[in-house]
Amino acid sequence: MDGSLESVSGPGRVAGPEEGISTQELALAARNHGLPLEGLRYDVTPPGLHYVLVHYDIPAVDTTGWQLAVGGRVRTPLALDMAALRAYPAVTQRVTMECAGNGRARLSPRPVSQPWLVEAVGTAEWTGVPLRTLLAEAGVEPGSVEAVFTGADHGVERGVEQDYRRSLPLAVATGDWPEVLVAYAMNGQPLPPQHGYPLRLVVPGWYGMAHVKWLREVTVTDTPFTGFQQAVAYRLRQSADEPGEPVTRIAPRALMIPPGFPDFMSRERVVRPGFVALEGRAWSGYAPVERVEVTADGGETWTDADVGRQAPHPWAWASWRALWTAEPGRYVLSVRATDAEGRTQPLEQPWNRGGFANNLVQHVPVLCVSD
């Protein structure tokens, strides 16, 4: 009987060519949940439909004693309870958040981890205190390079026991574009437990791993953070032995509300002949979405969709709409977004060992049946 942590906590791996989804992957899919794609119809995602990814357990939190510590290389360390945080001027931002592993389960070969298909996204109104306000009050020492964020969630991952912990470059942590928030409310309510109650970081434009939940500590450092979630996980690597590039901002993506109605088991879509409104959302963590195109013929021809204006909410998804004339037959609908910096979505899978930042276009099989 092997009683070591490694016996329950193996290394990262990629599934074999014929390997079905494992019970471990299914257990993650049953806990963590995606946005049912018809939920793209809401500008702001209702509670319970926003995607959730919890690395370990949702911590049991008693807020009577909860304090956020701001320390490390600062002149005046802070210890702020919830009342102190609420006393600062509040800022609200509408932010589209996406898991860095979105789309992983459709990759070939499949990285074995949380098996998202395409639905790990959501948009919420986050309210809190700008991080730069707190760091300015604490007074960052010259020569500092990063801020490290520690959550209360505790577990083991690839043999390493840890509290969830991530860092940001100091320029991002103290910047105002995006404005990083220490958030205590989601859609006007206290954070739900699974979204970080009582406090989480919100880093508009960045993948979800940066938005540290159940936030307990902010620590300013004069060396780059080399903890597990920064130096081991969330790297773009082709092989296990290279250091890889860090995962940061959200690559552009458009998603479609699957049209018509579904089959229960296959989730394939059925429409009737005639005009079918295709609608959905598109976003990029780099720049506003400038163009959305749809195809019904596997990418041979693309049609421009009408794109709604993001201006009042620069970090939230844009709506888009196109009209498709359906005739009896089988189709695979796809949609792709292009942002103002020219980034777009590939038609071939962008693969890396972690299955991160994969923004392959969505494929929506549709059957049009005769009236």
Next chain:
Amino acid sequence: MDGSLESVSGPGRVAGPEEGISTQELALAARNHGLPLEGLRYDVTPPGLHYVLVHYDIPAVDTTGWQLAVGGRVRTPLALDMAALRAYPAVTQRVTMECAGNGRARLSPRPVSQPWLVEAVGTAEWTGVPLRTLLAEAGVEPGSVEAVFTGADHGVERGVEQDYRRSLPLAVATGDWPEVLVAYAMNGQPLPPQHGYPLRLVVPGWYGMAHVKWLREVTVTDTPFTGFQQAVAYRLRQSADEPGEPVTRIAPRALMIPPGFPDFMSRERVVRPGFVALEGRAWSGYAPVERVEVTADGGETWTDADVGRQAPHPWAWASWRALWTAEPGRYVLSVRATDAEGRTQPLEQPWNRGGFANNLVQHVPVLCVSD
């Protein structure tokens, strides 16, 4: 190219002996979500943690025109808008709801459908109008036998295009134990879209399929309803060609909050030596839970847990608590509930083709590591 509905909507089936979880099953797991088991710590499940099973799509609902029609074999058909429904005296009940397919994905062989492991449960405070009040006002004709409930969700299932529709025997629909509700609020708020906004049926003690969401019509009939969800689905069958018995009330079950902390990927638990509090919930749709027992040796010896009182909330789960002294090694913890009618949980899987009402005891592998 086969353009029939059957081409996207196959018959029910059971997985082959070596067949891994399919992408179709995974797509259901990514949409529908279970209760992360640490969520058992809350008496009332916070929004977004309660399990959700949506057969088709969450309908787009505009409540300005929403009406509940009460008709069929009644003297005075009713058409009630939301204001009319809110004008009746409101009743609130705390109800534990569980999907009839809970535990399906652990069965061998595995019925292919929504692949729940063990987490398809939640408890909420539901507020609404007793169904018997509405049926009394409409005046049920003599000789009536059932009430049929129609939701707004539309799809195809095993080749049958349908709105989701289920019935209850008239004695249940008009009874006061349980008191069936037409509910418009969950935990004091309007129903979330995925829980049936603006209206759903709540049938305390029954599995989830009876709690029809997005409720549009109540129709009193003088013949038993033979629609898909009543006569084809939700039957206890050993083979495909027998009629089977209907799925009704919730079989007893206890679940444990997995102790210690998890590995990210395997979800296996790690504890340190010493006293470990084992806690969780137990429920039965037939009678109050009278006894909860735990085992750490695969069922050789069982220890009674302390069981909290259900009395103020007879249709909600009971809390339970036991103390376990952990020593270094590997264990599989289990827990079983027994209700006041003597129903308990089996140690061997109760199998049927749909994977319904399977209340096999939970197994929680735990590694106790040295300090």
